[in-house]
Amino acid sequence: MRHNQLAKRVPSTQDRKHRHHCRKTQLGATSAMVAACAFVLVLVIVAVIQVSMKLSSSQMVRNSVDAGVLNIATHVPDLKSGAGGAVFGDCNDITGAVGLTNINRVWGKALLINANAEEMANSGQAGNSAGSASQAMSGAEDLTNNLKEKLTDKESMDKLFAVQDEKKAIAVVKKGSGSEDSEQANFNTAYLHRGDESNISIDPAQFPPGTGDKLSPVSKGSSQWLGGYKNLQVNGKQFMFVPFRLGEMPHLVSPEEFKSNQEKPEGAIASLPPNSYYGSGTLSGTGGQASANAIANPQHTYQLAIPHAYVVIKLEKNQANWTINGTQIATSTYEFAHEQQWQIKDHSVGCLSKLNGYASLGNEYNQKDLLSVLTALPGDHEPAFVKLLQRLKEIDAGMTMTGMKALLSAQQVVPNEYEYVLYPTYKTADNTQPTIKLSPQSQVSEPWYKAASPDGTEKTIVAEQQTQDNPNTNWAQIIGIWMLTSHHVTENGNVMWTPGTGLNQCLGTLRLQRTADVTFGGHCPP
Amino acid sequence: MKRRQLVKRNARRLAQSLLETVVGALVLIPLALMSVDAMAVINANHSNQELAQTAARAAANNITADAAQKIAEQTVSNFAKTNLIPNVSIASFQFDPAQKLVTVSVSMTVTIPVPLPWTSSVKLTASSTQPIVALPPSV
Numbered sequence: 001m002r003h004n005q006l007a008k009r010v011p012s013t014q015d016r017k018h019r020h021h022c023r024k025t026q027l028g029a030t031s032a033m034v035a036a037c038a039f040v041l042v043l044v045i046v047a048v049i050q051v052s053m054k055l056s057s058s059q060m061v062r063n064s065v066d067a068g069v070l071n072i073a074t075h076v077p078d079l080k081s082g083a084g085g086a087v088f089g090d091c092n093d094i095t096g097a098v099g100l101t102n103i104n105r106v107w108g109k110a111l112l113i114n115a116n117a118e119e120m121a122n123s124g125q126a127g128n129s130a131g132s133a134s135q136a137m138s139g140a141e142d143l144t145n146n147l148k149e150k151l152t153d154k155e156s157m158d159k160l161f162a163v164q165d166e167k168k169a170i171a172v173v174k175k176g177s178g179s180e181d182s183e184q185a186n187f188n189t190a191y192l193h194r195g196d197e198s199n200i201s202i203d204p205a206q207f208p209p210g211t212g213d214k215l216s217p218v219s220k221g222s223s224q225w226l227g228g229y230k231n232l233q234v235n236g237k238q239f240m241f242v243p244f245r246l247g248e249m250p251h252l253v254s255p256e257e258f259k260s261n262q263e264k265p266e267g268a269i270a271s272l273p274p275n276s277y278y279g280s281g282t283l284s285g286t287g288g289q290a291s292a293n294a295i296a297n298p299q300h301t302y303q304l305a306i307p308h309a310y311v312v313i314k315l316e317k318n319q320a321n322w323t324i325n326g327t328q329i330a331t332s333t334y335e336f337a338h339e340q341q342w343q344i345k346d347h348s349v350g351c352l353s354k355l356n357g358y359a360s361l362g363n364e365y366n367q368k369d370l371l372s373v374l375t376a377l378p379g380d381h382e383p384a385f386v387k388l389l390q391r392l393k394e395i396d397a398g399m400t401m402t403g404m405k406a407l408l409s410a411q412q413v414v415p416n417e418y419e420y421v422l423y424p425t426y427k428t429a430d431n432t433q434p435t436i437k438l439s440p441q442s443q444v445s446e447p448w449y450k451a452a453s454p455d456g457t458e459k460t461i462v463a464e465q466q467t468q469d470n471p472n473t474n475w476a477q478i479i480g481i482w483m484l485t486s487h488h489v490t491e492n493g494n495v496m497w498t499p500g501t502g503l504n505q506c507l508g509t510l511r512l513q514r515t516a517d518v519t520f521g522g523h524c525p526p
Numbered sequence: 527m528k529r530r531q532l533v534k535r536n537a538r539r540l541a542q543s544l545l546e547t548v549v550g551a552l553v554l555i556p557l558a559l560m561s562v563d564a565m566a567v568i569n570a571n572h573s574n575q576e577l578a579q580t581a582a583r584a585a586a587n588n589i590t591a592d593a594a595q596k597i598a599e600q601t602v603s604n605f606a607k608t609n610l611i612p613n614v615s616i617a618s619f620q621f622d623p624a625q626k627l628v629t630v631s632v633s634m635t636v637t638i639p640v641p642l643p644w645t646s647s648v649k650l651t652a653s654s655t656q657p658i659v660a661l662p663p664s665v
Contacts, residue, residue, distance in 0.1 A: 030543050034550025038557060045561040052568040056575065063579050063654065070657050074626055077663035093665035101665040249587065249659040299662040430665065 054288070061281055062290040066252060068161040069279040073250035073294035075160045076277065077101045079153075081146035087139040087503065090308035090448065094429040098143050100151065101199070101298035102430075103273055104241045108200045108226065108304045109502075110140040112207075112394050114235035116501040119208030120456045121235075125499050127456040132503035133235055141269060148271040152189060161279050189274030190261040192253060192295050197225035198241035202304040203397040208390055208499075211235070220246050226304065229265045229272075240268050242275050244297045251295060258293035303397045306502040307431035308448045310423035311391045312441070313370065315413070316513040320361055324349060324520045329357070334516075336365035336373070336413045344520070346479070351524035353480020359489055359518045363471035370420060370438070371408035374512060376471070377493050379464035384495045384510055387461065388422070391499075391507040395424050396434040407438045414440050423449060454500030454508050462495035464514070474518045486521035559640040567648060570611055570636040574652040577605055577614065582630040582654040589660045591621035598630050610637050617651055621658070629655040 080097035083089060084106060091105045092098060098106055117133035120126045150156065197218040202225065204212055215232050217224035226232065228243020253276060264272055280291035315336065322330040322343045330343040344357030364376035375381050385401065392399040404422075411420060417440035424434035425446060441451065472489040493514030500506040581601040585594035598619060605614050617633035631653035638646055 030546035030550065034546065034553060037550070038553050041554060041557045041561065045557070045564060048561070049564060049568065052565075052572070056568075056572055059572070059575060063575070067654070067656050070659065071627075074657040074659050074661075075663075077665065095664060099663070099665065101663055250657070251659065298665065299660075300665050 058288040058290065061288040062292075065279060065281040065290040066292045068281060069277060069292040069294045070250060070252060072157055072160040072277045072279060073296040076151055076296045077298040077300075079147075079150040079156055081143055081150055084143060085139065087136060088143060090306070090431050092430065098147060099298075100147065100242065100273055100275075100296060101300050102302065103144060103147055104198045104200045104226070104228075105302045105305075106140050106143055107239055107241055108302070109306050110136040111226075111232070111234055111239050112304065112306050113501045113503050114237055114239075115207050115211035116394075116499065116507070118211045118235035120499045120501070122210060123459065123499070125456040125459050125497075127454075129455050129499075129501045132455050132501040133237070136501070136503055137237060141271065144269065144273065145271040148273055151273055157277070157279070161281070188262065188278035190258045190276040190278070190293070191229050191263075191265055191268075191272070191274055192257065192261045192276045193243040193245055194229040194261070194265055195227055196229075196243040196245055198228040199244045199246075199298065199301045200226045200241060200304050201301055201397075202226055203393060205390065206304055206393045206397050228275075229268070231265075231267045238267050238269075240265065240272055242273050244275065244299075246301070248295075248297050249299060250297050253293045253295050255291070255293060302432065304394075305397065305434070306394050306507070307424065307426070307434065309391075309395050309502045309505050309507045310421050310444075310449065311388055311507050312454075312509040313374070313388075313420045313422070314509055314511040315373065315418050315420070316511060317418070318361070318514045318516060320359065320516045320518050322357060322359075322518045324355060324357070325522070326519075334361040335415060336362065336417075337415050338362045338366040343518070344476075349478075349480075349482045349522065351481050353478060353482030353524070355482065355484075355520060355522075356477040356479070357474065357487075357518065357520050358476070359472060359474035359516075361472050361489070361516060361518075364491075364514075365413050368413055369409045370411045370413055371405055373413050374408065374495070377464035377467055377491060377514065379462055381462050381464075381495065383461045384497065387497050387499075387508065388510055391502075392422060392436060394502065394507060396436050399436055403436075407436065411438045417442065421449075448505075450505055452500075452504040452506045454498045454506045455504065456499035456501070456508070458496045458498040458511070460494045461497045464493040464495070466490055466492040472516055474520070476520050478522075481525055482522055483525055484520065484522040487519065489516055489518050491516045563638045563640055563642070566610055566639050567636055567650070570634060571650050571652070573605075573611070574614075574632055574634040574650045575654070577602060577634070578630055578632040578652040578654040579656070581616070581632060582628055582656040585619075585621070585628045585630055586656040586658045587660050589623075589658070591623075594621050594628055594658070595619050598628075602632055610639065611635070612637060618653070623658065623661060626658045626661050627655055628658050629653055 077100045080099040083096055084092045084098050088106045091102055091109055093102050113136040114133045117129035120129040197220045201223040202217055218227050226241050228241045232239040276295040278293045282289045317333040317335055320332045321328055332341055332343050339362050340360050342358050346354045349355045365373055389401055389404050419441040421441050421444050422438050424436055426434055468488050468490045474487050474489045476484050476487055478484055496511040498509045500508045581598040584601045585598040588594040599616055602614055602616050613635040615633050617631040620629040631651055634650045636648050
């Protein structure tokens with residue numbers, strides 16, 4: 001049996017060939033497996049490196065696009081629309097231009113001009129204020145149109161987007177990657193933080209009565225701010241400011257927030273400046289793409305103001321009416337210093353008698369300051385001071401009644417000077433931090449000052465109470481037998497207010513006019 | 527006789543397999559170890575880029591060069607060092623208020639997990655430039 005089995009195992013020639021082949025195959029099997037494993041391992045390593053490179057490049061493009069868009073948001077306030085011109089030149093920044101930082105200041109001035117116009121219309125003193133208000137609006141819109149062009153100019157955006165120099169990684173991000181849809185399209189923009197504070201702080205007392213009630217300012221910090229991207233109605237016109245949150249720097253914002261605010265706020269003018277920007281970039285060679293959105297913030301605030309403006313106090317020459325027994329004999333004027341007048345000279349009064357009439361006039365002005373002059377006659381002068389203060393607050397919100405009266409007290413009335421100007425002086429090139437001064441008009445030396453009449457119409461706001469023989473007096477010399485029974489100087493006055501919108505710098509004129517009646521009474525002896 | 531030949535043949539086969547395995551291991555093991563090194567370096571490079579960007583962003587929130595550099599250094603020093611990354615430092619710092627750009631370069635020493643015959647560590651440098659957002663415009 002065993003022999004038979006052994007006999008069966010004797011290989012044939014064919015078997016031997018097969019076994020030789022199998023042995024050769026077995027001999028190469030490990031090598032092949034090693035080669036295969038090495039190949040796979042190399043493939044895996046290459047794949048891992050490729051994936052890492054891809055991840056790294058997409059991180060790079062993300063970082064680059066983030067930096068690029070953030071750079072746009074940081075630098076857009078440097079894109080300017082040019083100077084503010086004749087109407088808004090006082091709102092220029094220190095570079096003499098209007099940009100995203102101070103465009104709200106321009107609109108703030110337009111808002112005040114319109115608030116003044118509204119009040120003037122309400123009080124029946126409109127005059128030419130409607131035209132001034134419209135002119136302010138169109139001027140502000142022109143500046144805003146120019147600015148919007150700058151803020152959405154693709155070339156400017158491209159420059160800002162390429163934040164780093166050409167050798168650095170960011171440079172591989174293709175420039176000009178604005179809209180993903182079209183190479184020609186501008187960078188996308190959005191209007192974020194609707195209803196939040198703008199960079200214009202206000203004091204409600206800056207507005208003429210009844211005009212600023214619907215503004216609903218935003219309280220933030222210790223101040224109140226005009227709201228941004230919301231309709232503010234004044235004088236029947238819509239105003240919209242750009243919001244810049246207090247204390248925030250330019251920063252990235254989420255795509256969701258950006259996309260949900262791409263539509264302009266309702267009622268906005270076509271050129272309303274955006275405050276947020278979008279950019280996308282592609283990493284050359286890798287196809288890595290990223291996009292980012294950032295919101296700008298100039299981190300600079302202003303007080304609502306009409307920087308180049310003034311208020312005038314006008315003292316008219318006083319008129320003296322000289323009468324004897326109710327008949328006017330003469331008229332004269334007297335100014336701002338004490339003088340003795342003799343206007344009735346040898347006037348025949350009957351019974352072969354003559355009267356010489358004298359008066360001591362101007363005593364209310366003699367060596368007096370402006371405040372004393374304004375209040376020389378009894379009466380409630382507060383409405384006049386309130387008008388003055390409100391307008392001064394449009395120039396300097398920090399002005400107080402006490403401060404204003406101190407200025408009036410410090411200014412002596414000067415002979416032959418009929419107009420006194422309350423105006424601001426600035427040490428800063430951008431007309432901030434005003435100091436209000438009071439000078440006779442001839443001494444106002446500010447280069448921007450242009451004497452102009454207010455664009456409203458006049459109205460009496462204070463009717464002074466009549467005084468008698470105080471502070472002026474009269475006396476008579478009778479030649480003959482005519483009997484002098486009475487002699488008085490009665491004086492009364494009015495304070496008139498002519499409001500101005502401020503478009504031509506003049507915010508109003510307070511005019512003081514007084515009349516003295518120098519009366520003599522008597523008769524011939526019975 | 528035949529049995530001896532059979533044993534001899536098997537022994538030769540075993541030896542050859544062993545030899546192939548050894549040769550294979552000589553190829554595969556260095557490859558595997560190099561892949562570990564490569565992964566470590568790639569990871570470190572990624573971290574370095576992130577760190578440079580974080581430091582630059584932190585610096586960009588300051589208006590003076592001193593404060594910006596201080597915060598950048600603080601950011602880099604806060605990086606958790608490991609056996610693989612024993613040393614991280616700021617290689618260069620540029621604060622350009624005119625251009626409103628700050629550039630931070632971070633240098634990172636990476637210990638190679640499986641030392642190579644010619645080196646046991648590599649030095650990686652990454653830089654990031656960010657706009658200085660804290661600087662207000664000239665107005």
